[in-house]
Amino acid sequence: KAGVTQTPRYLIKTRGQQVTLSCSPISGHRSVSWYQQTPGQGLQFLFEYFSETQRNKGNFPGRFSGRQFSNSRSEMNVSTLELGDSALYLCASSFTGVGEKLFFGSGTQLSVL
């Protein structure tokens, strides 16, 4: 069974641009969560989706948004990029997403110049 797949693996953008990251969960998993990882702040929760509905959202500005499609695949978007948005963005999936282990992808490393 394939794991969580995130594309692209690396991305370089400039300030002010926007970016879309993609995540394909493990087959059969209906819950997708996104996390941001930086050396200074560690792993921080961005948002969580289940059956195309956002179930929970972290403390990030409105420039960060996401969505989930009917096939459970998910995308997150960051608009008007800032230097501080440089981070590893991790996607994780689980069956229903309540009290279950999350399986993480390898992440998308975003660099904002």
Add this chain to the structure above:
Amino acid sequence: GESVGLHLPTLSVQEGDNSIINCAYSNSASDYFIWYKQESGKGPQFIIDIRSNMDKRQGQRVTVLLNKTVKHLSLQIAATQPGDSAVYFCAEKGRGATNKLIFGTGTLLAVQP
């Protein structure tokens, strides 16, 4: 953000020794806890989990201990191997219909051959 990661503690052990990694969690209402291992360039990998109605759980070479009285979680790795070298994160989930995880700062485990 909710995760503070300004300093990464390091645990250095000899190959073959047992390792104990500790974690203090923040929310006494958390009902689910997970340990993850993260190697360089990869996403977090699930190691073991435990629910709040348990105080100990064992896996292959790993044991997790939960002390709810002092809000403390520990991961014990038996016969530590060079391949165990990585950053280890504990994570907690609050009650309710969500799988949002709050991650600890992480501990770098360095195994000396």
